[in-house]
Amino acid sequence: MAKLNQKYYTVWKGHQTGVFDTWTDCQLQIKNFQGAQYKSFSSKAMAQKAYKENYEDYVGKNKNRKEALSVNELNRIGLPNYNSIAVDAASSGNPGVMEYRGVDTKTKALLFHKGPFQEATNNIGEFLALVHGLALLQKENSNKILYSDSRTAMSWVKKKKCNTKLQRSTENQPLFELVSRAEMWLKNNSFATKIVKWETKAWGEIPADFGRK
Numbered sequence: 001m002a003k004l005n006q007k008y009y010t011v012w013k014g015h016q017t018g019v020f021d022t023w024t025d026c027q028l029q030i031k032n033f034q035g036a037q038y039k040s041f042s043s044k045a046m047a048q049k050a051y052k053e054n055y056e057d058y059v060g061k062n063k064n065r066k067e068a069l070s071v072n073e074l075n076r077i078g079l080p081n082y083n084s085i086a087v088d089a090a091s092s093g094n095p096g097v098m099e100y101r102g103v104d105t106k107t108k109a110l111l112f113h114k115g116p117f118q119e120a121t122n123n124i125g126e127f128l129a130l131v132h133g134l135a136l137l138q139k140e141n142s143n144k145i146l147y148s149d150s151r152t153a154m155s156w157v158k159k160k161k162c163n164t165k166l167q168r169s170t171e172n173q174p175l176f177e178l179v180s181r182a183e184m185w186l187k188n189n190s191f192a193t194k195i196v197k198w199e200t201k202a203w204g205e206i207p208a209d210f211g212r213k
Contacts, residue, residue, distance in 0.1 A: 008047035012037040012055040018094040019047045049200075052122075052149065077202045082106040086147040086198065087133045088208035089125025095166055098122065098175075100129035102136065103208045105147060111136065119172040124179065126153035127162050129208075130195065131182040137193050149198040149206045157195065160186040 009020045014029035014036050023040075030036035037055040041047040050058050082105050089100035099115025112132055115125070130153050133146045148154055156162050162179045166172070198206040205211075 007040045007042060008044045009038060009040050010047045010050045010058075012051070014038065016093060016095075017051075018091075018096070019044065019051055074202055077199050080105060080147070080198075080203055081145055081196070083143070084145040084147055084196075085111060085133055085137070086206050086208040087126070087129035088149065088206050088210065089122050089129050090210040091120060091122040091125060095119045095121050095172070098125045099210075100125040100132070101208055101210075102129060102133045105207050108207045117172065117175045117178075119166075119169055120175050121164060121166050123150065123152050123156075124162060124164050124166065124175065126150035127156045127164075128178060128182055130154065130157050131185060134191050134193055134195075135185060135189075138189065138191050142193075145194045145196050147196055147198045147206060149200055151197060154195055154197065157186065 006021075007023070009023060009026035011017050011020065011026060011029045014033050016029050020026045020029065021044075026038060026040075030038050039050065039055070039058050041050060084105040085102050086105045087100065087102040089098060091098035097116045097118060098120035099113065099117065101113040102111045103109060104111060114128070114132065117125070126148060127150075130146065130148055130150075134157075136142075137144055137146065160183060162183060164179075168176050200206065
């Protein structure tokens, strides 16, 4: 059970990044780390949402960007295209234990789920989820679109390269083997599937979200 007035801490830059449940754990990540980026939040959901986005959007002169969308903005965005699948990843720590999955956007029926992977990052999981989704839709000769809430992973797919700074280790060797296969698939296959950014502010969490909020 959460403590009364408990705060959660998002660390965007530190010895380790992610969401931490105590100030003590947060301090360990930012102490003696030049240029550390962190902020406290009143709920874990807010902290996890912020971690997926940019530090600059929550502090300083840009902190008001996360206001609710106007009616005009909501009308402009419209509703999701339900002829689609949605993908997402989740990690406990960054790096940490990671898993990813894809679901039918409308029904949330599970289409694939992979993991857990040791010593992995959320961005790698988002990248692998997108490639897995692309391969699945190609195999089924489907005209569905593919939703992701990760601009980073979308850019990596576009470049056909998982541009992670994560260091290889014995524990994450299987993960990097999967990354290599995903990069090879992108280089050897052409696809017409449209990859679209999920509009979280308008539609809520992406249907493939693991619900760890």
